[in-house]
Amino acid sequence: QKEVEQNSGPLSVPEGAIASLNCTYSDRGSQSFFWYRQYSGKSPELIMSIYSNGDKEDGRFTAQLNKASQYVSLLIRDSQPSDSATYLCAVKGSGATNKLIFGTGTLLAVQP
Amino acid sequence: DTAVSQTPKYLVTQMGNDKSIKCEQNLGHDTMYWYKQDSKKFLKIMFSYNNKELIINETVPNRFSPKSPDKAHLNLHINSLELGDSAVYFCASSQGATMSYTFGSGTRLTVV
Numbered sequence: 001q002k003e004v005e006q007n008s009g010p011l012s013v014p015e016g017a018i019a020s021l022n023c024t025y026s027d028r029g030s031q032s033f034f035w036y037r038q039y040s041g042k043s044p045e046l047i048m049s050i051y052s053n054g055d056k057e058d059g060r061f062t063a064q065l066n067k068a069s070q071y072v073s074l075l076i077r078d079s080q081p082s083d084s085a086t087y088l089c090a091v092k093g094s095g096a097t098n099k100l101i102f103g104t105g106t107l108l109a110v111q112p
Numbered sequence: 113d114t115a116v117s118q119t120p121k122y123l124v125t126q127m128g129n130d131k132s133i134k135c136e137q138n139l140g141h142d143t144m145y146w147y148k149q150d151s152k153k154f155l156k157i158m159f160s161y162n163n164k165e166l167i168i169n170e171t172v173p174n175r176f177s178p179k180s181p182d183k184a185h186l187n188l189h190i191n192s193l194e195l196g197d198s199a200v201y202f203c204a205s206s207q208g209a210t211m212s213y214t215f216g217s218g219t220r221l222t223v224v
Contacts, residue, residue, distance in 0.1 A: 008152075032211050034211070034212070034213075038153070042217070042218075043202060043215040043216060043217050043218050044155070044202075044213075044215050045215070046212055046213065046214075049211075049212060086153055088153075088155065090213075092211050099157055099160065099168055100157070100211065100213060101157075102147075102154070102155040102156075104152060104153060104154045105153045105154075
């Protein structure tokens with residue numbers, strides 16, 4: 001089992017729709033969770049972090065965390081073509097180091 | 113003002129050569145990382161240094177040797193390059209428990 005799993009996609013949504021990206025993780029002791037966006041040929045950039053169960057909203061983005069189910073999701077409301085990118089879920093392991101473990105990413109394509 | 117800068121951006125070299133990638137951060141972060149991103153976009157940690165001390169050393173061939181002369185710099189030297197070393201190498205930094213990584217722009221290494 002991979003440590004952090006994501007559906008590779010592509011996930012195709014029409015402009016203005018809600019895009020829902022999902023991630024599961026195997027380390028039950030994980031405490032910190034992150035979503036990064038990576039445009040083709042560019043470096044990953046942080047868009048959301050979440051540490052507690054529930055929802056966290058930032059503009060059009062909402063991160064959801066359910067530690068009991070070991071599940072993290074990212075909702076993007078009013079999707080725009082500029083949101084088209086690979087979204088990487090990252091989880092900090094329960095070890096002493098600050099190691100972030102990444103999923104393989106979900107490619108999101110927003111159709112105009 | 114680039115926060116995490118890597119050089120070179122592109123590196124094309126022949127098998128068997130030795131090459132280095134340099135990374136510098138001006139964020140005052142205490143921890144720096146090297147990640148390798150393969151053709152399927154999977155980001156895998158290689159090394160991490162905290163205040164010049166090696167704290168993460170994943171299963172990486174010993175042809176790869178990191179060096180951190182001070183906490184703002186982390187370089188990666190690769191000996192006897194192989195075709196399978198072709199990838200994008202990202203440097204990143206973070207500060208303490210916030211765990212928010214800032215990535216450099218990446219170095220695309222192509223071994224021919």
